[in-house]
Amino acid sequence: MRRRLYFMLPDVPSARSMLDELLLARVEERYIHFHAKDGTLLPDMPEANFLQKTDLVHGAEVGMVIGGLSGLIAGTLLLLFPPEGLELKTIAVLIAGFGGALFGSWASGMAAAAIPNSRLKPFAEGVEQGQVLLIVDLPLRRVKEVEEMIARRHPEIRFGGVEAHIPAFP
Template structure:
């Protein structure tokens, strides 16, 4: 999946873009609207904390770093315990999984408190009253959806796509 960004001038345009995306068979759970605080979105799908924060990238970084530290700790433990060589695989697996789990949890908690770094580029436009429409679409449909939005809504500004996003958020 890839996330595509579009800046729209107001709520009516956002509503028509969302309706057109539903017609294009993009599920509502893959459409996210970010607007200035206090803007009533009514039935539009508002971006959740997962889209507004750095949760997902932070979990991925924590998972990788925690797993690495866990395996390193397991190797050090094996080197210091002469009788542990018999169960070395189990020790490394347990320490790696434990470290990865702890790293993902800590990374997620830190990521929830940090704003999404990709959204910083849109802060000024959102504060001026524009709305950000984020669409999570299959990689193969990115060009098709971007062209559809351009053709149906010339006033909407496309702002590219993120690198691949994970499936779980």
């Protein structure tokens, strides 16, 4: 299980130095991401991906729940009040629920893909001013160690919080 930590760095050179320090602390590069104004990061710095910059994952999750519930309700209503000449089985409720979950996830995910990640909203102003957001995904046992290392070596860096829930696939 991993936790996502957020840090605001003053500029790109300090972000580059932080990348080196995290790599020396044996944090894999695939768990380190930077979010900055377009075109300001160096080419060798790992940039935050589409899933981290948008609300796609959250939107798909919400859409799946709402779509699944809507599908179950629609399937139940079809079972209770079937169209004339149609005989439905109980499995129709499950199929409607599954179909609703798929459709809701897809539709809501597509809409949420156009929205910036709500978790990054507190950092948006700093990013526009030229600061760099560092996003690090760490195992739970290493969170305190890395927080202390960064606070000790870089007092100018602002800690932005910890996100407890990290989706498994990004």
